[in-house]
Amino acid sequence: MPRFSVADHIFELAMGAMCRPVPVPRNFRPFLTAEQGEPLFRVVLDSEIEARTDEPLKVFYYDLQVGDCTLRIYPDEYRLTIRSAGEAELVCPFVEEGEVATYRTNLLAEGHKPNSVMFDHALCFAYSFATLPHKTLLIHSSVIMKEGRAVMCLGESGTGKSTHTRLWLENIEGTERLNDDGPVVRVLEDGSVRVYGSPWSGKGAVYRNESCPIAGYLRLSQAPENRISRLARIASFGALLPSTLPTLQKEERTLDQICSTLSEMIVAVPTYALACLPDAAAAELSYTTIFGLRSNE
Template sequence: MVAASAQWWIAAVLRILVNQLTQEDNLNVYRQIDMLLGGFSIKIMDDSNIPCKQHHLVDVFSCPVKKKNVLCQAIELSLKELMQINFPASERNILYADCRVTLCRTETDSFRLLCLNESGNDTLWNLNFDSNFSQFEYGLSHEAIEQGDLIQLAFNRFLLQHTFINHHGLIIHAAGGSIHGKGMVFPAVSGTGKSTLSHLLLPHPENQLFSEERIIMRRTDDGWHLWGTPWKGTGVIARNESAPLNALVFLSQAPETKISKLPPSAALRRLLETVSIPWYSQEWTDKGLSVCESLLRDIPVFELAFRPDQTAVQAVADLAASLD
């Protein structure tokens, strides 16, 4: 059963860009896009051969990324025309199911995901992917292309959160960036001050926010790092940049501004309210929780209870100055 905190699964993993690829309906389309996300190289190949004037592909970051922040391994995603399939009985090891979506593990330890349309009568798209969450093949129907939501659900639940967890990383509902030269992430549930603090920090040249909506955190060979993401909040902040991670600072609004160290139990509770973990699977939940525990062991955690004025900006600056 999906836990309540799963509501923070990414609202849209890759923002959809409508591209005018052809003026003739019967012209087959082939496109390849390379993008970078959270230090991963992502290759998107499209030979779906679906005649469509408005073809939905993936929005690519416009900001350059330093090569040293890119991992050798790549995620490969291919888009193909839908081939209707029925899962054999031997492959119906169902890991997750609702009225529209079914996820199964195959005998070869790969996975298949089937999504029905809203009426539940026809397949909207299906997805095959490997056990490392690095190779993905979409089968797309014409209806999926027209709706433009082919990427959203599968990427939310069955691609990026697993991929990053498998590489000791997490996607978190948070603002974050380089604050006075220190990598800081400000997790918060909706309505508790994430956008407010971001708008207070932005005017100061010492602060560079990479995102005010979603942040990727991952432990690499030289420690924990944070990355911006393409998913924009109200402030439309989406910088494809990275910084070493120095602190987690959970937010709450209060009459007076105060920063305090959070004990481990409170820190874990607050983290689980904001992080993306595949709760429907005990195996992957355990992997996600292991990453959370490692993060909280390695990175200092604070709470910023703040009044929405310059006292909050000063408190964050003072905290940055105190961090190693």
């Protein structure tokens, strides 16, 4: 039963006796842990999932890059159907505080052969759902580190998040990428905010089990010239909200938790809007502004 620690939240993958053992996927290996104690949640991979015939409160359809999903929201659980190489279902009930959540999926049940997209998405959803009450959010972003502090580049798909972090790597000394798609942010007991590497990193494929405090959130948009400004609090909230998991924004309970964590995140760390070209000067501008090396007019 492999155990993982992502952003210091422990979870385990369980398989029944009938299931053939599968190797731990490459992107999860850096997060294997020998730490003992109760996990936050476990995912049973070869469960039989009974059909549910009552009407859900809400149904939501969305696309993956290679496949699509249907989320059904019930008063007591979320049910996610993922279609790519075949179809699999994931059932995530709500649990009482302190209880170990057990999520069930038929990803590896007899006759099912998920591809990595299905596996990654199911675990990403399960992780996000389980950690949401613990001031933890997966933020769609590309993250760079310099001098032990991180800058999180946000923006809609295609705005150049990865391009901007690559420009830092190429032009600013001593920078490294922490994650290129789905890092995890936590608000800690003392109100400080940290970003952690995760097994979800998109095309960038950086699976680092490391973390650091955040120097700034950087919302990117494309423009014919480079311009940066610091955002006021509500505008910061507006800049970050679209970068959280859309599936968890569909209903009051989970949206409440997203909002309260985001609220603490934007009070603790400044948010900037960067309208930019894909050039070295854009990286230079965001670096010098966020690290306080120039006056902020």
